Amino acid sequence: MTTSLVLYGSPLSPFQRKVEAVMALKGLEYDCEDVSVMDMPDWYKAISPLGRIPSLRDRDIADDGPAGTITDSSAICGYLEKRQPETAVYPEDAFDHGRALWLEEYADTGLAMAGGMGLFRPIIFNLFQRKEPDLDTARKTWNEKLPPLWDYLETYLDGRAHFIGDSITIADIAVASQIAQTDMLAGAPDKDRWPSLVAHYQAMRAHDCFQRNNAGCDKILAKMVPEKFDLSA
Ligand SMILES: N[C@@H](CCC(=O)N[C@@H](CS)C(=O)NCC(=O)O)C(=O)O
Numbered sequence: 001m002t003t004s005l006v007l008y009g010s011p012l013s014p015f016q017r018k019v020e021a022v023m024a025l026k027g028l029e030y031d032c033e034d035v036s037v038m039d040m041p042d043w044y045k046a047i048s049p050l051g052r053i054p055s056l057r058d059r060d061i062a063d064d065g066p067a068g069t070i071t072d073s074s075a076i077c078g079y080l081e082k083r084q085p086e087t088a089v090y091p092e093d094a095f096d097h098g099r100a101l102w103l104e105e106y107a108d109t110g111l112a113m114a115g116g117m118g119l120f121r122p123i124i125f126n127l128f129q130r131k132e133p134d135l136d137t138a139r140k141t142w143n144e145k146l147p148p149l150w151d152y153l154e155t156y157l158d159g160r161a162h163f164i165g166d167s168i169t170i171a172d173i174a175v176a177s178q179i180a181q182t183d184m185l186a187g188a189p190d191k192d193r194w195p196s197l198v199a200h201y202q203a204m205r206a207h208d209c210f211q212r213n214n215a216g217c218d219k220i221l222a223k224m225v226p227e228k229f230d231l232s233a
Helices: 014-025 041-049 073-083 094-128 134-157 170-186 195-205 207-225
Strands: 003-009 031-034 054-058 067-072
Touching: 003 014, 014 041, 014 073, 014 094, 014 170, 014 207, 054 073, 054 134, 067 073, 073 094, 073 134, 094 134, 094 170, 134 170, 170 195, 195 207
Parallel strands: 003 031
Antiparallel strands: 003 054, 054 067
């Protein structure tokens, strides 16, 4: 055992991606243990009663059973911020803190519902089950549901490198984690229509804090999705 932190889930989860980026930014070492959402073991359901990934175990607290675990990416990131304050990912200023939480929620609910349920799942879950990907649903999401969500973020960013202040916050991480989810299958949004958002996303994706998760996803998807899908038509 080299570290006290274990993340249960899958690199393909955008919520796990968010937690991994926060841990990397804070310089925290962590182990990963795969838990599939399609076949969740009972020991994990006891930890995550809502049946969701990711969950974090801190072995310094307890190394077995539900004790020592926290489920839900936002709760985990809140815990990590208190456990390891440097590098901070939540703004110090009260109002900025509130704005960061809002953008995290916007990403975790708005982008995740559209991109996850409407694009990632119809393609990847079908492929996992050896079925044809549901590209009709994915196209509808790409062309109708995601653009208004990206519009809001484009206006919010307005050419800046970060959503709030001059350094990476949970807002940047949460948004980039969700955009990566659709990028893996369909590419980034159109940079001519959402220039600020795409520049922000590309910079975040290239940041060190995302590299371990990027590699994990690439490994899983290499054979499954050798080429991205063109959903624009
Ligand atoms: N609010 C949760 C959402 C987590 C979530 O929805 N995870 C998905 C995977 S990306 C999941 O576990 N889904 C299980 C299912 O739909 O059965 C968080 O922030 O961690």
